[in-house]
């Protein structure tokens with residue numbers, strides 16, 4: 001039913017980045033990573049165990065998590081939401097739990113090393129090689145620290161472009177009991193998004209890795225823009 005569309009909104013041949021990631025495979029993290037992970041894909045996508053990393057960016061309520069669930073369902077990615085990993089630390093009363101809670105309440109960014117450690121742990125314990133890293137990097141500092149600690153860059157970056165009033169409406173209706181889904185914190189998060197996250201979006205636009213998605217419309221309408229991005233890589237489809 002789905003067909004690859006010719007006008008995928010990207011700014012370069014995203015396959016080009018595969019070459020980049022083969023280079024970073026020489027780094028320590030990926031050496032350990034790739035030797036431990038058996039290939040499960042049978043598709044035409046040839047990466048020889050090299051991780052395929054997608055960063056998923058967008059303001060609060062732009063629909064990142066919702067679209068990630070659909071990508072997981074269709075293309076068998078492992079979804080790592082930075083926010084969910086941080087909230088799990090709070091729920092587990094970990095040593096950093098209180099600091100994370102206070103940071104999230106203020107709509108600020110948790111120190112990069114901590115968030116990256118959580119992401120790295122999940123990646124290393126996964127037997128998948130396809131990752132959606134949702135809500136990360138939230139700042140240039142996040143981005144640079146990931147490159148330094150993990151030694152890799154994303155293959156592609158999705159950016160869900162959504163007007164502020166729509167994001168506010170969605171967050172206020174989210175009803176997940178989150179401490180940051182109130183109007184005061186949302187205002188702070190939107191400011192942080194504009195000041196710290198949009199420069200990251202610009203960086204990946206200039207690098208030719210960005211796929212800008214119009215995040216206004218129904219979930220299915222938005223996914224019709226997302227699907228062809230992944231279909232173009234010929235991953236084995238879990239469900240059509």
Ligand SMILES: Nc1ncnc2c1ncn2[C@@H]1O[C@H](COP(=O)(O)OP(=O)(O)O)[C@@H](O)[C@H]1O
Nearest residue numbers: 060061062063064065066170173174217218219
């Ligand atoms: N296209 C859409 N139209 C209306 N509501 C949406 C849409 N996509 C997601 N939502 C709802 O908006 C809220 C925020 O979505 P979510 O995926 O959690 O966004 P994010 O992870 O970017 O903060 C959720 O309640 C979700 O069900």
Ligand SMILES: Nc1ccn([C@@H]2O[C@H](COP(=O)(O)OP(=O)(O)O)[C@@H](O)[C@H]2O)c(=O)n1
Nearest residue numbers: 060061082083104107108109110135136138
């Ligand atoms: N890379 C990240 C991601 C989230 N966070 C914190 O976690 C909060 C919630 O992130 P989230 O990704 O779950 O939020 P949504 O964009 O999904 O609404 C952010 O507002 C930050 O306070 C962070 O500090 N660093």
Ligand SMILES: [Mg+2]
Nearest residue numbers: 064065081083
């Ligand atoms: Mg989310």
